[in-house]
Amino acid sequence: MTTTHPRRIGFKRWIVIALMIVGGVLAFGVGGVFKPLSPVVVLPPEPIWPGLNIPFTSIPVSNTFLATLFTDVVLLGFAFGAWRFARSGNLVPTGLYNFYEWLVEFLWNMTESAAGKWARRIFPIMAAIFLLVFTANMVKLLPGFESFGWMKEAHAKGYEAVPLFGGLYALDASKPVDKTAEHGGEAAPAGAEKDEFCTEACEVVPFFRATATDINFTFALAVSSVVMTQVFGVWALGMKYFGKFINTGTMISKPLFGVIDFAVGLLELISEFAKILSFGFRLFGNIFAGALLLSILGALTAVVVPSALYGLEFFVGIIQAYVFAMLTLVFMSQATVSHHGDDHAEHASH
Amino acid sequence: MDQAAAEALVLGFKYIGAGLAAIGVLGGGIGIGIVAGGAVEAMGRNPDATPTIQTNMILGLAFSEATAIYALAVALIILFAA
Numbered sequence: 001m002t003t004t005h006p007r008r009i010g011f012k013r014w015i016v017i018a019l020m021i022v023g024g025v026l027a028f029g030v031g032g033v034f035k036p037l038s039p040v041v042v043l044p045p046e047p048i049w050p051g052l053n054i055p056f057t058s059i060p061v062s063n064t065f066l067a068t069l070f071t072d073v074v075l076l077g078f079a080f081g082a083w084r085f086a087r088s089g090n091l092v093p094t095g096l097y098n099f100y101e102w103l104v105e106f107l108w109n110m111t112e113s114a115a116g117k118w119a120r121r122i123f124p125i126m127a128a129i130f131l132l133v134f135t136a137n138m139v140k141l142l143p144g145f146e147s148f149g150w151m152k153e154a155h156a157k158g159y160e161a162v163p164l165f166g167g168l169y170a171l172d173a174s175k176p177v178d179k180t181a182e183h184g185g186e187a188a189p190a191g192a193e194k195d196e197f198c199t200e201a202c203e204v205v206p207f208f209r210a211t212a213t214d215i216n217f218t219f220a221l222a223v224s225s226v227v228m229t230q231v232f233g234v235w236a237l238g239m240k241y242f243g244k245f246i247n248t249g250t251m252i253s254k255p256l257f258g259v260i261d262f263a264v265g266l267l268e269l270i271s272e273f274a275k276i277l278s279f280g281f282r283l284f285g286n287i288f289a290g291a292l293l294l295s296i297l298g299a300l301t302a303v304v305v306p307s308a309l310y311g312l313e314f315f316v317g318i319i320q321a322y323v324f325a326m327l328t329l330v331f332m333s334q335a336t337v338s339h340h341g342d343d344h345a346e347h348a349s350h
Numbered sequence: 351m352d353q354a355a356a357e358a359l360v361l362g363f364k365y366i367g368a369g370l371a372a373i374g375v376l377g378g379g380i381g382i383g384i385v386a387g388g389a390v391e392a393m394g395r396n397p398d399a400t401p402t403i404q405t406n407m408i409l410g411l412a413f414s415e416a417t418a419i420y421a422l423a424v425a426l427i428i429l430f431a432a
Binding site: 041042043110278281282284285286288289319322323326327330 | 419
């Protein structure tokens with residue numbers, strides 16, 4: 001413990017600092033293709049290549065879809081690795097599988113403390129949601145996401161494309177092209193986007209875009225989560241579960257409060273749909289706003305600040321995955337518990 | 351008024367609307383502050399209960415953040431989708 005460190009200042013940090021200085025000089029001194037661009041913000045996911053559809057359908061392969069496939073491959077790779085590790089007979093986990101074991105144990109403890117005897121049935125769903133959202137949010141931080149792609153003719157504002165090498169092009173930030181000025185306030189003709197390569201003003205359609213910036217992904221997860229909540233409710237309570245929504249039980253015995261109970265039941269029904277909305281928009285909003293923040297601040301400052309924001313995005317990605325899984329777990333375990341009768345009996349027996 | 355001026359006017363009102371929608375984030379910020387403040391106070395009083403408090407705090411944060419995210423979603427939709 002008391003040994004002195006002869007080389008307190010390590011070597012690797014100088015590499016990092018040198019790279020930062022090089023980045024700063026390239027971005028602000030040299031400019032041109034090295035300068036980060038202010039992003040083109042597109043809400044819906046874009047097709048990665050014109051005319052490329054998912055086989056046997058007419059749905060175009062979008063960049064978020066490709067990112068989801070990539071996420072799935074990563075997840076399957078880890079699952080396969082964990083399976084092989086479990087078969088190897090080595091009881092002490094090493095490296096990444098330490099992390100996996102810790103993660104599964106953490107999720108399992110959380111499920112067990114919230115759901116009790118239903119934990120074994122709820123665990124697979126909430127853990128799958130956590131792992132999918134978590135991996136998708138980590139994968140989107142890889143370099144190349146939202147920056148590589150094919151070039152498209154921009155509708156209004158774009159940049160001139162400069163050839164680099166081997167058929168690759170980069171957008172030149174010092175040569176902005178404003179089409180609205182040239183064409184007297186009229187947007188570009190719609191046929192322009194059919195071109196494979198742009199002619200004057202270009203923008204990049206990325207091959208990979210963060211999965212959760214696609215509202216279809218978040219709402220699909222939200223709908224599955226809420227529907228499975230109903231399934232668990234019926235599984236645990238039978239047809240009595242729907243008494244929570246259409247509450248006519250006290251209508252005759254206590255007319256005034258019965259009507260209030262009925263109205264409360266209808267509100268419960270509305271809140272089920274509100275759950276879908278809040279699930280979907282929470283994940284989408286957080287990740288989309290994060291991606292927007294990263295690209296806008298990246299375009300403004302290029303070095304140092306985006307690194308700190310990457311840390312923030314890393315944190316937000318974990319928190320959102322945790323929140324999605326946790327809320328699913330809480331709603332499901334709530335649905336398995338009856339609100340009247342049984343609940344009191346259970347408490348009395350303790 | 352000619353076509354271009356009308357379009358510019360609509361665009362201007364779009365930006366105003368998006369800005370007004372983003373005011374809704376205020377409520378989410380206040381809510382998150384209250385939740386985190388309460389949680390830290392509770393942890394100070396009873397440090398042993400930290401894991402439980404943390405879990406519930408994150409749930410509370412998520413719920414109050416959701417309202418801010420609705421405002422953000424409305425602003426984004428006004429700007430880029432509508």
